[in-house]
Amino acid sequence: MPSKITAPRGTQDIFPPVTRAWLALETVIHDLARRFGYGEIRTPMFEATELFVRGVGETTDIVEKEMYTFLDKGERSMTLRPEWTAPVMRAALEHNLFSHGPQRLYYVGPIFRYERPQKGRYRQSHQFGVECTGFAGPEADLEVIALAWELVRAHGITDAELNINSIGDDVCRPKYRDALLEHFRPHVHELSADSQRRLDRNPLRLLDSKDERDRPFIETAPSFESVLCDACREHFDALKAYLGECNIPFVVNPQIVRGLDYYTRTVFEITSSALGAQSTVCGGGRYDGLVKSLGGPDVPAVGFALGIERFLMMIEAVHGERALPRSGVQAIALGSQARAALVPVAVELRRLLDAPVFMDYEDRKLLAHLKIADRNHARFALVLGSDELAGGHIVVRDLETREDRRVPLGRAADVAAALGEAR
RNA sequence: GUGGUUGUAGCUCAGUUGGUUAGAGCGUCGGUCUGUGGAUCCGAAGGUCGCCGGUUCGAGACCGGUCAGCCACCCCA
Numbered sequence: 001m002p003s004k005i006t007a008p009r010g011t012q013d014i015f016p017p018v019t020r021a022w023l024a025l026e027t028v029i030h031d032l033a034r035r036f037g038y039g040e041i042r043t044p045m046f047e048a049t050e051l052f053v054r055g056v057g058e059t060t061d062i063v064e065k066e067m068y069t070f071l072d073k074g075e076r077s078m079t080l081r082p083e084w085t086a087p088v089m090r091a092a093l094e095h096n097l098f099s100h101g102p103q104r105l106y107y108v109g110p111i112f113r114y115e116r117p118q119k120g121r122y123r124q125s126h127q128f129g130v131e132c133t134g135f136a137g138p139e140a141d142l143e144v145i146a147l148a149w150e151l152v153r154a155h156g157i158t159d160a161e162l163n164i165n166s167i168g169d170d171v172c173r174p175k176y177r178d179a180l181l182e183h184f185r186p187h188v189h190e191l192s193a194d195s196q197r198r199l200d201r202n203p204l205r206l207l208d209s210k211d212e213r214d215r216p217f218i219e220t221a222p223s224f225e226s227v228l229c230d231a232c233r234e235h236f237d238a239l240k241a242y243l244g245e246c247n248i249p250f251v252v253n254p255q256i257v258r259g260l261d262y263y264t265r266t267v268f269e270i271t272s273s274a275l276g277a278q279s280t281v282c283g284g285g286r287y288d289g290l291v292k293s294l295g296g297p298d299v300p301a302v303g304f305a306l307g308i309e310r311f312l313m314m315i316e317a318v319h320g321e322r323a324l325p326r327s328g329v330q331a332i333a334l335g336s337q338a339r340a341a342l343v344p345v346a347v348e349l350r351r352l353l354d355a356p357v358f359m360d361y362e363d364r365k366l367l368a369h370l371k372i373a374d375r376n377h378a379r380f381a382l383v384l385g386s387d388e389l390a391g392g393h394i395v396v397r398d399l400e401t402r403e404d405r406r407v408p409l410g411r412a413a414d415v416a417a418a419l420g421e422a423r
Numbered sequence: 424g425u426g427g428u429u430g431u432a433g434c435u436c437a438g439u440u441g442g443u444u445a446g447a448g449c450g451u452c453g454g455u456c457u458g459u460g461g462a463u464c465c466g467a468a469g470g471u472c473g474c475c476g477g478u479u480c481g482a483g484a485c486c487g488g489u490c491a492g493c494c495a496c497c498c499c500a
């Protein structure tokens with residue numbers, strides 16, 4: 001037997017009722033973005049590989065080992081979108097959006113990264129994110145953080161924590177880098193192998209090492225705040241003040257670094273203990289240099305990305321799986337004659353009712369049909385058998401109160417009205 | 424990419440030191456109940472034991488490989 005074809009590693013099929021939870025979250029997201037004045041953008045699921053190499057950074061893990069890259073039939077190197085920010089900026093640039101002033105854009109959709117799957121990590125995952133361009137001041141930082149936090153707050157997620165940090169700009173980041181090198185260099189051989197590698201590549205990332213051997217040196221490392229230039233410090237202080245005034249609780253965490261090259265100044269993360277080792281549900285920050293590095297004007301920008309799968313895990317950890325309330329009607333026909341009469345009624349009811357109308361087309365006993373109605377979580381059953389057919393009525397049964405009533409069969413509108421009353 | 428761990432019915436899992444014909448619960452379907460549901464009881468369907476190879480008289484059990492799930496590292500949402 002040929003081996004069964006299965007979904008590729010790290011991808012998943014999503015069925016009802018889980019798809020319902022996805023739709024509910026997406027609905028909240030679209031509404032939230034609208035209230036903050038953001039418009040939705042959709043971009044291709046694949047892009048020229050070059051976009052990510054230049055946008056995300058050549059030495060980042062994403063570019064070095066996590067991209068799904070392939071050659072198309074024209075021998076062009078293409079890559080499945082591993083993150084949204086670079087494509088969104090590319091699209092905005094390509095269509096000259098930046099010449100029309102500040103932009104507020106958001107997206108919801110899949111990203112692809114070639115990684116070994118684990119809890120909260122998949123090869124295809126989905127992100128919601130926003131990009132706010134054209135504002136250099138801390139107000140924009142506050143705006144996107146407030147938007148992300150509102151999503152968390154609205155779902156009553158109590159164990160979420162907002163961490164913020166500033167990683168400086170072109171002026172002070174090199175200084176900090178040097179300070180770190182100076183601090184760690186004398187102890188190179190006492191550091192973990194990973195950290196020794198990081199020291200050359202990206203000393204900032206050494207700060208979030210989990211290795212016990214690195215801990216003592218990380219604890220004594222100089223903090224970025226001590227090196228921030230005046231402009232960056234002012235920006236960071238203003239943001240903290242705004243967050244306080246808006247009652248958004250946060251902690252300053254000097255170890256937040258972000259893995260992508262384009263971040264400047266503000267970086268932030270929202271974490272939760274519900275997610276295992278992958279505790280970050282939302283990560284973002286300011287990326288003032290990205291648009292320029294993609295060949296565009298010098299446009300400041302700030303945004304975040306939020307993992308949909310991880311967020312759903314958080315919601316479930318807090319609320320558990322909710323029992324579905326009864327809703328809609330089960331149309332039950334006993335016999336072929338009744339079925340022929342009821343099918344058009346069901347179709348008409350679907351036009352009239354704002355609730356599901358279920359119907360099973362097999363020949364079954366009433367009992368079996370009622371069991372199906374239960375399984376569908378229907379609120380009402382419409383029973384049409386030979387007696388009702390002869391009498392020109394239909395029996396409406398309330399499956400919660402077990403009450404039966406007769407309704408004239410003549411027009412579906414009458415049935416719909418009866419259901420409306422009964423509710 | 425590295426490490427640990429697990430693959431037996433749709434789901435959750437038993438299966439003795441290797442031994443004839445593969446087990447349970449839940450779920451599904453039918454009956455119990457010629458037309459009134461979530462329960463009870465009875466019955467049925469459903470498996471080349473992830474896949475390939477090896478050891479053996481004999482493999483679901485042992486060995487190797489491979490694929491996949493889960494978890495962690497690296498890193499990230």
